[in-house]
Amino acid sequence: MRKPRFLVPNAINHVVSRANRQEMIFTDTYKKMYLAVIKAAKKKFKFNFYNFCIMDNHPHLDIQPLGTENLSKIMQWINSVFAVNYNNIHGYKGHVFYDRFKNKIINSMQQYLRTIFYIASNPVRAGIVSHPLEYQFNSVTYR
Numbered sequence: 001m002r003k004p005r006f007l008v009p010n011a012i013n014h015v016v017s018r019a020n021r022q023e024m025i026f027t028d029t030y031k032k033m034y035l036a037v038i039k040a041a042k043k044k045f046k047f048n049f050y051n052f053c054i055m056d057n058h059p060h061l062d063i064q065p066l067g068t069e070n071l072s073k074i075m076q077w078i079n080s081v082f083a084v085n086y087n088n089i090h091g092y093k094g095h096v097f098y099d100r101f102k103n104k105i106i107n108s109m110q111q112y113l114r115t116i117f118y119i120a121s122n123p124v125r126a127g128i129v130s131h132p133l134e135y136q137f138n139s140v141t142y143r
Contacts, residue, residue: 013064018058019096033086
């Protein structure tokens with residue numbers, strides 16, 4: 001039996017969802033599709049979406065459920081809708097994401113600012129770009 005997730009109402013959460021087998025599933029097309037699913041989720045659930053970076057095998061998101069909304073339900077919907085669409089396109093069955101999403105509650109402004117920097121710097125640490133402004137799929141540069 002898995003441990004219950006610790007959630008704090010109205011807290012900002014840094015969320016990560018890893019692709020199964022660390023596969024590089026997030027091509028530009030699928031990065032756009034994942035963002036479109038998040039946009040659709042905004043119509044279904046009440047949450048703030050502050051910051052993101054979608055890497056080739058995992059997205060980073062800063063999400064704040066509002067009111068009585070539940071982070072687990074929001075992320076389950078986002079990841080399952082993406083997975084169904086991804087599998088339908090490829091004719092696959094089964095898991096797209098390795099495990100449940102991981103979340104870390106952001107407790108202070110200092111931690112929030114560190115998280116923004118951490119997320120934006122992900123493609124730099126991965127050696128994909130030399131500066132966060134060069135990476136298209138993060139909240140620093142995405143249009």
